[in-house]
Each structure stands twice: as structure tokens, then as C-alpha cells.
Amino acid sequence: YQRRVHGNLPQKHKMQSSALQSWEIVARVFERLKDKISSKKNDEETNNVLNSPSISIYDYISRFQFAGCSDSSFIAAFIYFDRVLQKNPDINLNSLCIHRLILTCFVIAIKYNEDIYYDNAFYARMGGIPSN
Numbered sequence: 322y323q324r325r326v327h328g329n330l331p332q333k334h335k336m337q338s339s340a341l342q343s344w345e346i347v348a349r350v351f352e353r354l355k356d357k358i359s360s361k362k363n364d365e366e367t368n369n370v371l372n373s374p375s376i377s378i379y380d381y382i383s384r385f386q387f388a389g390c391s392d393s394s395f396i397a398a399f400i401y402f403d404r405v406l407q408k409n410p411d412i413n414l415n416s417l418c419i420h421r422l423i424l425t426c427f428v429i430a431i432k433y434n435e436d437i438y439y440d441n442a443f444y445a446r447m448g449g450i451p452s453n
Contacts, residue, residue, distance in 0.1 A: 342386075342392075343392040343395045343396065344382060344383060344385065344386045344390070344392075344395050345383075347382060347395045347396065347398070347399050348378065348379040348382040348383060349379065350399065351378045351379070351382060351399070351402075351423065352377070352378050352379050373416045373417050374420050374449060376420075376449070378419065378420070378423065381420055381423065381448075382395075382423065382427075384447055384448075385398075385427050385431075385447075388431070388439065388443075388444070388447060389431065389435055389437060389438060389439070390427065390430075390431055390435070391434060391435060393434050394427070394430040394431050394434045394435060395430075397430035397433065397434055398423070398426040398427040398429075398430035398431075399426075401426040401429055401430060402422065402423065402426045405422065405426070420448065420449070421448070421450065424444065424448035424450070427444075428441070428444045431444075
């Protein structure tokens, strides 16, 4: 809920509990999935990504909370990711392309669920993908 403090603009009240926010739960699940992803020598040949991003998946997903991503969009992005894996069991998902797949799932979830969203160039910059 929101409250007013001495007539200033409304500020969100932070809960003083140990409960995790939805983005943290989704980020931790993605981190655990990352541990199950195989890393093959021919990753560079099968994907157009030359270097594995240095940011952790947890930190990567935490960026989306600042991009207007609601709880329902976090959950929807995870569902989209899961569906991609179920429909494509032979997908070569590795540490070089997982960030891009996560970004794709989040952009789709945000654009479908949110009334206000940014353009693709914003999400590309946020995801560390050069926009040409």
C-alpha cells in the first residue's frame, strides 16, 4: 500500500518481512536452471554470441523490476521460458544464449501484460544487446 509522509509525494511502504518478491523467486529458479545447462565446445559455432555475459542470471533478471515489469509479467516470462524448453527438447541452450532467451521471454511477457512498456531498443540496451 502507499502512504503520505508529511505531505510529500506518495512513497511505497516497504514490508519489513523476509518474504521474497516474485522477481527474486523467478531469478532463483532461473539460476538453478542455469546449473543444469550444458556448456559445449561448439557453442560459438551454433550461436551468434561470442562471449558469455559476465552478469549473473539473478542480476540480469533483477534489471526487469526497474523496467515496469509487474509480478504477473515475471511469472509469465518464466512460463514462456518453460514452454520453449518443452516444445524444443533438443534446443542447444547454454551459457552463451540463455540471457538472450530470457530477454526474449521477458519482452514478450511485458508487452503482453503491461499497459505501458518501452520500445525494443530500450530492452536491447537493458539486456546488453547492441541495437543496430
